[in-house]
Amino acid sequence: MHTSNNLKKLPPYLFAEIDAKKQELRKKGVDLIDLSIGDPDLPTPKHIIDAICEGAHDPNNHRYPSYNGSQEFREAAAIYLKNTKNVVADPDKEILTLIGSKEGIAHIIFACTNPGDVVLVPSPGYPVYTSASIIAGCEVFEMPLRKDNDFMPDLKAIPKDKLKKAKLIFINYPNNPTSATATDEFYKEVVEFSIKNNLILCHDAAYIDIAYDGYRSPSILEFDGARDVAIEFHSLSKTYNMTGWRVGFAAGNKDILSALGKIKTNVDSSATAAVQHGGAVALESSQDCVKEACKVYQKRRDVLINGLNGKGWKIEPPKATFYVWAEIPEKTDSRTFAAKIMEKTGVVITPGVGFGIAGEGFVRFSLSYPTARIEEAVQRISSL
Ligand code: PLP
Numbered sequence: 001m002h003t004s005n006n007l008k009k010l011p012p013y014l015f016a017e018i019d020a021k022k023q024e025l026r027k028k029g030v031d032l033i034d035l036s037i038g039d040p041d042l043p044t045p046k047h048i049i050d051a052i053c054e055g056a057h058d059p060n061n062h063r064y065p066s067y068n069g070s071q072e073f074r075e076a077a078a079i080y081l082k083n084t085k086n087v088v089a090d091p092d093k094e095i096l097t098l099i100g101s102k103e104g105i106a107h108i109i110f111a112c113t114n115p116g117d118v119v120l121v122p123s124p125g126y127p128v129y130t131s132a133s134i135i136a137g138c139e140v141f142e143m144p145l146r147k148d149n150d151f152m153p154d155l156k157a158i159p160k161d162k163l164k165k166a167k168l169i170f171i172n173y174p175n176n177p178t179s180a181t182a183t184d185e186f187y188k189e190v191v192e193f194s195i196k197n198n199l200i201l202c203h204d205a206a207y208i209d210i211a212y213d214g215y216r217s218p219s220i221l222e223f224d225g226a227r228d229v230a231i232e233f234h235s236l237s238k239t240y241n242m243t244g245w246r247v248g249f250a251a252g253n254k255d256i257l258s259a260l261g262k263i264k265t266n267v268d269s270s271a272t273a274a275v276q277h278g279g280a281v282a283l284e285s286s287q288d289c290v291k292e293a294c295k296v297y298q299k300r301r302d303v304l305i306n307g308l309n310g311k312g313w314k315i316e317p318p319k320a321t322f323y324v325w326a327e328i329p330e331k332t333d334s335r336t337f338a339a340k341i342m343e344k345t346g347v348v349i350t351p352g353v354g355f356g357i358a359g360e361g362f363v364r365f366s367l368s369y370p371t372a373r374i375e376e377a378v379q380r381i382s383s384l
Contacts, residue, residue: 004135006134006135006136006137007135009134010131010134010135011130011131011134014335014351014353014354015036015350015354017335017339018036018338018339018342018348018350018351018354021339021342021343022034022342022348025342025343025346030346031346032342032346032347032348033346033347033348033369033373033374033376033377033380034348034369035347035348035349035365035366035367035369035374035377036348036349036350036364036366037366037368037369038176038238038322038323038366038368039243039368040237040238040241040243040293040322040368041368041369041370042241042293042296042368043241044240044241044242044244044245045240045241045282045289047281047282047285047289048240048242048278048279048281048282049278051277051278051280051281051282052245052274052275052277052278053274054277055273055274055275055276055277055278056274058274058277060273061272061273061274061277062273063273064269064270065097065269065270065271065272065273065276066270067261067264067265067269067270068096068097068261068270069095069096069097069098069249069270069271069276070097070273070276070277070280071091072276072277072280073097073247073249073271073276073277073279073280073283074091074092074095074096074097074249075091075280076279076280076281076282076283076284077089077091077095077097077234077249077251077283078090078091078094078095079283079284080283080284081219081221081251083287084209084287085218085219085221085222086222087219087221087222087251089221089251089252090254093254093257093258094227094251094252094253094254094257095249095250095251095257096249096250096251096257096260096261096264097247097248097249097270097271097276098233098247098248098249098250098271099246099247099248099268099270099271100235100237100243100246100247100248100271101204101206101233101234101235101237101248101250102128103264103268104233104248104250104260105126105128105129105132105170105202105204105233106128106131106132106135107132107260107263107264107267108168108200108202108231108250108256108260109132109133109136109138109168110132110136110263111256111259111260111262111263112167112168112200112256112259112260113133113136113138113167113168114137114167115136115137115138116137116138116139116165117138117139117165117166117167117168118138118139118140118141118162118163118165118166118167119133119138119139119140119141119166119167119168119169119170120141120143120158120162120166120168120169120170120199121133121140121141121142121143121170122142122143122145122153122170122171122172122175122356123142123143123144123145123355123356123357123358123359124145124177124178124352124355124356124358124359124362125142125145125170125172125176125177125355125356126172126176126204126206126355127355129170129204130142130356138167139162139165141158141159141162141166142356142357142358143155143157143158144357144358145175145178145180145358146358147327150180150183151175151178151180151325152180152182152183152186153171155189155190155193163197166197166199167199167200168199168200168202169190169193169194169199169200169201169202170202170204171190171201171202171203171204171220172203172204172205172206173203173205173217174207174208174210174211174217174318174319174320174321175207175321176206176207176321176323177323177325177350177352177355177359177362177364178323178325178362179318179320179321179323179324179325180318180325181211181215181217181318181319181320184218184223187218187220187222187223187226188223188224190220191220191223191224191225191226191229191230192225194229194230195225195228195229199229200229200230200231200256201220201226201229201230201231202230202231202232202233203219203220203230203231203232203233204232204233205217205219205220205232205233205234205235206233206234206235206237206238206248207238207320207321207322208234208239209238209239209287209290209294210238210239210290210293210294210297210320210321210322211294211319211320212294212297212298212301212317212318212319212320213298213317213319215319215320217320219232219251220232220252221251221252226252227252227253228253229253230252230253230256231250231251231252231253231256231257231260232250232251232252233248233250234248234249234250234251235248236248236279236282236283238322239282239290240282240289240290241293242279242282245272245275245278245279246271246272246275247271247272247275247276247278247279296371297322297367297368299371300322300367300369300371300374301317301318301322301324301367302317303371303374303375303378304324304365304367304374304377304378305317305324307375307378307379307382308326308378308381308382311381311382312329312330313326313327313329314327314329315327322366322367322368323364323365323366323367324364324365324367325352325362325363325364326362326363326364326365327361327362328361328362328363333351333353333360333361334351334352334353334354334359334360334361334362334363335351335353335354337351337363338350338351338363341363341381341384344384345377345380345381345383345384346380347377347380347381349363349364349365350363350364350366351363352364
């Protein structure tokens with residue numbers, strides 16, 4: 001059986017060990033608390049499900065959707081950007097529907113690079129930046145996100161030879177897995193840097209609305225010059241608990257979006273029309289449901305951090321995302337530590353190294369699990 005040479009270059013799946021251990025413990029009847037999964041446990045709000053059902057009954061939605069996404073959905077995305085970020089975007093040229101942001105993130109690499117080009121990716125980071133770059137035959141340069149730089153990449157440290165060959169840079173704030181937010185200074189710097197170095201700037205904004213303590217995460221499109229070089233990936237998955245429905249959108253530079261659209265026209269036929277109808281209702285309606293979900297995550301965040309701090313852990317409460325990125329309180333590596341916690345307590349957490357070498361020394365807790373179970377996880381870990 002033949003597979004592509006690039007497919008063979010994909011790094012080994014670092015969570016395989018954890019998955020096997022999870023299965024083994026489950027078989028033994030261990031009551032696992034799985035805080036390794038970044039998938040909201042909260043249901044999709046009713047008004048959105050009702051709209052999807054209504055859309056499903058409309059025979060117009062039983063036919064192929066339009067390639068760029070429905071007019072209704074793209075207009076709703078423009079309304080959302082205006083209402084929440086004060087960004088004005090043309091729904092016809094500056095917004096493109098995605099089947100969840102993951103496919104857009106992967107396809108943009110195929111649209112805008114050639115084999116041998118360098119793609120600049122954050123490390124630790126969402127694995128798709130790297131895997132899609134490898135499948136496209138690109139070279140990946142990892143920009144470390146270090147604690148002493150508040151988990152923002154040091155753009156000045158990118159070697160000149162890599163920068164010369166670089167075509168695309170990914171950033172992601174609020175960040176998975178570090179839960180860090182970026183400063184306005186960083187957004188301005190990365191826009192200027194991308195203009196100067198002729199880079200396409202891709203901002204992954206999957207967690208842009210999951211925020212606490214009054215924090216508001218900006219869109220990169222709010223910053224001067226961004227529209228010349230940037231596109232931003234939005235996901236309805238985390239904002240409206242819609243991971244299973246598969247819908248998102250990209251917004252920003254019209255030429256970059258047109259290239260992405262060209263790839264998509266040739267490999268898919270856009271998101272399900274009824275789901276786009278529900279997505280439009282989500283984006284246009286009151287955002288109170290998002291605030292309610294954030295309140296739930298904030299409570300869980302506090303339960304976890306207040307419970308672990310003082311017991312050897314020193315965790316800063318994140319301002320955004322539903323993850324907690326915690327420095328390991330022992331002198332050991334993140335895989336050994338996560339395996340020990342699972343073995344001894346049944347609590348599953350993700351070793352930081354799984355997100356890239358620079359994630360070593362940390363573990364990630366996901367807050368997408370019922371509050372009572374997070375309380376129990378804290379008790380189990382604290383009693384170690
Ligand atoms: N970006 C980041 C940082 C993520 O963590 C995820 C999913 O976990 C995605 C993008 C993709 O989300 P979706 O394809 O559901 O929109």
